[in-house]
Structures are given as structure tokens and as C-alpha cells.
Amino acid sequence: MESLQVIARIHTELPEKFGVPRQSGLVPQLRGRIVFEPAYRNPDAVRGLEDFSHLWLIWQFSEAIRQDWSPTVRPPRLGGNRRMGVFATRSPFRPNHLGLSSVRLERVEQSEALGPVLHVCGADLMDGTPIFDIKPYLPYTDSHPDAVGGFTDGLESRCLRVECPPRLLECIPADSREGLLGVLAGDPRPRYQEDPQRVYGMGFAGQNVRFTVDGETLTVHSIDPLEK
Amino acid sequence: MESLQVIARIHTELPEKFGVPRQSGLVPQLRGRIVFEPAYRNPDAVRGLEDFSHLWLIWQFSEAIRQDWSPTVRPPRLGGNRRMGVFATRSPFRPNHLGLSSVRLERVEQSEALGPVLHVCGADLMDGTPIFDIKPYLPYTDSHPDAVGGFTDGLESRCLRVECPPRLLECIPADSREGLLGVLAGDPRPRYQEDPQRVYGMGFAGQNVRFTVDGETLTVHSIDPLEK
Numbered sequence: 001m002e003s004l005q006v007i008a009r010i011h012t013e014l015p016e017k018f019g020v021p022r023q024s025g026l027v028p029q030l031r032g033r034i035v036f037e038p039a040y041r042n043p044d045a046v047r048g049l050e051d052f053s054h055l056w057l058i059w060q061f062s063e064a065i066r067q068d069w070s071p072t073v074r075p076p077r078l079g080g081n082r083r084m085g086v087f088a089t090r091s092p093f094r095p096n097h098l099g100l101s102s103v104r105l106e107r108v109e110q111s112e113a114l115g116p117v118l119h120v121c122g123a124d125l126m127d128g129t130p131i132f133d134i135k136p137y138l139p140y141t142d143s144h145p146d147a148v149g150g151f152t153d154g155l156e157s158r159c160l161r162v163e164c165p166p167r168l169l170e171c172i173p174a175d176s177r178e179g180l181l182g183v184l185a186g187d188p189r190p191r192y193q194e195d196p197q198r199v200y201g202m203g204f205a206g207q208n209v210r211f212t213v214d215g216e217t218l219t220v221h222s223i224d225p226l227e228k
Numbered sequence: 229m230e231s232l233q234v235i236a237r238i239h240t241e242l243p244e245k246f247g248v249p250r251q252s253g254l255v256p257q258l259r260g261r262i263v264f265e266p267a268y269r270n271p272d273a274v275r276g277l278e279d280f281s282h283l284w285l286i287w288q289f290s291e292a293i294r295q296d297w298s299p300t301v302r303p304p305r306l307g308g309n310r311r312m313g314v315f316a317t318r319s320p321f322r323p324n325h326l327g328l329s330s331v332r333l334e335r336v337e338q339s340e341a342l343g344p345v346l347h348v349c350g351a352d353l354m355d356g357t358p359i360f361d362i363k364p365y366l367p368y369t370d371s372h373p374d375a376v377g378g379f380t381d382g383l384e385s386r387c388l389r390v391e392c393p394p395r396l397l398e399c400i401p402a403d404s405r406e407g408l409l410g411v412l413a414g415d416p417r418p419r420y421q422e423d424p425q426r427v428y429g430m431g432f433a434g435q436n437v438r439f440t441v442d443g444e445t446l447t448v449h450s451i452d453p454l455e456k
Contacts, residue, residue, distance in 0.1 A: 002231065002232045002234075002288055002325070002358075002360075003230065003231045003232070004230045004231070004232065004324045004326075005323055005324060006230075007323050007324065023366065023368075023369040024369055025369045026369070040323065042299040044299035044300050044311075044313055045299035045300070045313045045314050045315050046313040046315050046316060047299075047300060047311070047312055047313035047316060048312040048313055048316035048317075048378060048379055049313055049315055049316040049378070051316075051376065051378035051379060052316065052375070052376060052377065052378040053372075053375045053376035054372050054375040054376075056328060058286060058324075058326055058328065060230055071270040071272035071273035071275075072272050072273070072275060083272075083275070084275055084276040085272055085273045085274040085275035085276055085277055086273050087273050087274050087277055087361075087362040087363070087364075088274060088275060088276035088277040088279075088280065088364055089276075089363075089364065090363055090364070090366065094361065095233055095235050095268065095361075096232045096233060096235065096286075096360045096361050097230070098232075098286055098360060098361045100284060100286065100328070100361075100363060102369070102370060102372065130230075132230075132324045132326060133315075133322065133323075133324050133326045133328075134315040135315070135317075135318055135328060136315075136316055136317065136318070136377070136378055136380075137372060137375050137377075138251065138318065138377050138380055139372060139373055139374070139375040139376075139377050140251075140377065140380070141251040141252055141253045141254070141330070142330060142370070142371075142372075142375075143370075143371045143372055143373045143375065144281075144282050144330065144365060144367060144370075144371055145367060145371045145373050146367070147280070147281045147282045147365050147367040147370075147371065148279070148280060148281035148282075148367075149280065149364070149365075149366050149367050149368060150276060150277070150279035150280035150364055151276055151279060152364075152366055152368070
């Protein structure tokens, strides 16, 4: 048994699990800011980090904590109806609630109020997620492009055509719009829900984005401020 | 603050930190066995894992635990005389003592006594290291061959010529010999020790391997059973 300290938290446009991409890098346009906890706001601790293009984040599945664990889970990529061993998946429901994500590092900001702030892209973390460690991505040891991806190989990522009236998109800050469109194209619905009448609501950048999906087309109907 | 359970331990030929490769994959011939702790010895928990070629291990730097943390460390690859931010390195001395390694999965053994045992290659972990999580390596999201490796880019890994009399090598089990030769070729000495007279002793596969290094040549002088 070992206890961990939260060293930082990430801030993203996604206030809830619904809409969070299922792996890092799937929506490379999604922006996030990593803010260190007060005890770790030391510019020296990130010296040299800006020379790396990618980072590893080890973090906590803070919204998926269960006391007991199940040896098998049902990966959404298999349609949610086949069970795989928990250690053969990246499911949040695992004995220790550790997540692992690689993100692109855009820049390191030295903020007077917050210390070093890391601006990253492609995170699959909801807003406020606690982070336990940040490590540089070392391509000579971490990159295995010819690795065999088991049951994930050959599964197509479903990609929807997104229709969003420009006047609605204007409710989203300009540099977050591509991220929203990427999340929607990735089909955030639970697997195998095929009701074209159903209206989904997803929080994004402080707004509630309401949409329907008919076949391969996702249509945004409204974007309104989220009620706090 | 979050507490973690040890789910497994790895067994390798390296009983101490001295000799452990500085990253995973540097000595691909090094063999290891991952044995689950009794509470996790469930064949269902690894169902489907044998179809992946590589795994991630999240583990504990169990021999490098310090109560306080330093914002900077001195990476051995920079000769040990330049300081970098701890989060820009994979140093063991970090606020949470989490290690991250990718290893090749050779096979999954179903042992009557131990449950599922994972046979892996290329680990940079000493014998008995506690493991907190095992995840499949997903090439479509984890592999970034064009990532920029910061201060690690362009640093040559030093590689020694190893001279070991065949009769000494026979003291090592046949399928561990390539691993030993790989560890020695990687120059296990602390950086910038250049005393050709100095005899180093390294534990490996239950033996004490004694050697000297003169220039680019490492010479093995004896291989004798380790005293327990």
C-alpha cells in the first residue's frame, strides 16, 4: 500500500465524463491547461520540459472509483457486449484507479499567480482531474509503431459528419471550436444507442451543447450557457 | 491523497539497483516474470492480454523513496553534472515514486500455483519491484515515433565491447546469458568513473559478476554464486 499526492490538476472544456474522448490523441485539437498544486508551483521542477514535444500523464480516474474490482470489463470498442480482462483494457474500472495518457505539449507558461502552467493538446481527461505524475515522452524507448494492438487492431473509429450552424458555433471561444467539433465527430454517445429522436446534452466550454444523431450525421440544435 | 494496492511483483535477474538498465527496452533480451499478488490471481483478469505484443507497467521505485522531493535532478545521460526539472526526467526521485515502462509480452502462463504469470522482455526493474497497474500498449494512441525527445535526443548510448570467457558465462542459465551481456554492454557503472583498476561486482541470476572497464572494453573476471 502506497499513498500518492496530487501534484497538479488539468483544466479542460469537458465538465463531465460524457464527451471525454476514449483515448488520448483521438481529438488532437482539444486544449487543456495543467496547473500545479501550490506545493509544486516551482519553475525549476519543469526546467527543460519545453524541449519535449509530448508528455505522459499518470492520473486518477476520479469519477470511476469503486471499492471492489471486477476481473473483466466490457470495452466500448467491442460494442459493450464482450468481456475482456481488466488488465487487457484501459478501462477506468481497475484495482488502482490510474489513468495513463500521452499529450502534446504546446508551451510552458510561467504564470505569476499559478507558477508553471503546461498547455497541452489531445488530453482525454475531464476538467479538474487530479494528476500524480508528469514524465517526458522518450521516443527511443516509448514508441513501438509496430506493436500489436490485440482486440483494438482493425477496429475502425467511428467518425460522424457534424452539422453545426455557424451562429451556434460562435457561442464557443474561437480556439476551442475545433476541439468541440472533434469530440462530436468521435460520437460521444454510449455504444449502440440508435434513437435518432433522442436529444443528448454535453457540457463543453461552459456551454450545454444539444445534439441528435441520425445514421452517420450528428446535428447540433442548440448551444446555451450551462446552468451552474 | 490516494492509496494504491500492489497488484503484482516482477521477478528479474537483477537483485539490486546496480546493473538495472536506465530505461525499458534498452536490453531487450532481459527476461522477467510478473506474478500477481494472491488477491489478483484470476485468469479472467488477463483475458485477451496475450493478443498484445507490448504492455505498460506502472510500478513503484521501491528503492528510491525519499520523504521530501527536490525540484531538480541530475540525469545520468547528461553526465550527472547538469540539473533538469524532475518532471522533465524519468528520475526515480520524484514526488510520487511511480515508474513507467513498456515491455514486450512473450507469453501468458497459467500456473496452478501462481495463477496467470506474464513472461516479459526488456524490463528495467529490479527483482521484486511492486507493480500497481498493467495496461495494454495501444500503438494507435501511444506510439509517437516523431516525438521530440528534448535533452535525450542526440545523446549516444554508450556501448562497451564485452569480453567474457565462455567457461564463466556457463555459470549463468542459458536463456539469461544474452541479458547479462546486454546489461554489461550498456555500461552499468556510475557515470564518469574511469578507473581501469576498479573491480565492480554486480548481482545477476544468483551470481556475483565481477568485472573491470578499460576504455571501451569491459572484461569479466569471475562469476561466482552470490552469498545470501
